[in-house]
Amino acid sequence: MTHFSQCDNFSTAARVLGALFFYAPDSAEASAMVSALKADGWQAQWPLPEATLSPLAAQMQTDSDETLPQAWQRLFIGPYALPSPPWGSVWLDRENVLFGDSTLALRQWMRDNGIQFALQQNEPEDHFGSLLLLTAWLAENGRHTECEQLLAWHLLPWSARFLDIFIEKADHPFYQGLGKLARLTLAQWQSQLLVPVADKPLFR
Secondary structure, three states, rough: OOOHHHHHHHHHHHHHHHHHHHHHOOOOOOOHHHHHHHHOHHHHHHOOHHHHHHHHHHHHOOOOOOOOHHHHHHHHOOOOOOOOEEHHHHOOOOOOOOHHHHHHHHHHHHHHHHHHHHHOOOOOOHHHHHHHHHHHHHHOOOOOOHHHHHHHHHHHHHHHHHHHHHOOOOOOOOHHHHHHHHHHHHHHHHHHHOOOOOOOOOOO
């Protein structure tokens, strides 16, 4: 993945997206990133054309009656059914369950490659946000082959469907814009991958 270089801010984009999908917006891990995306200027550092990003930036700056923490709770925690669950196995497993076969395959791949990547939250490893954080970690540590494999085998096969539904159901301008930013960014990465993206059936 030598073409995913630091100069195009690949790992930074992966880390920002990962944190904003994984952590609450008022958390220590995400609050500064939320503030940055709600202000002007970040578009120049993002690895996509600024003209493409301008409408997303404007959308993420739009006020809403629902606070960001409230939207986060509704979209990622519950108590009601999540409109677009962020775990790969929900989309890849016929029974739409957590810790399904695809999660076990991801665990086995991580073991085979000696990858130990622990986050404080007790989440299945195939959470959309944590996979992006792992992508950033692999890129930052020179694990380019594993970075490509993680994207092509364990994230991109289901992420477009997840993001399509997430954007449709988010019902909050910041998270709608964030979903669109993630969809455009991952599509750009996919166009540059050397490893073919696995063709996996989706069950949701």
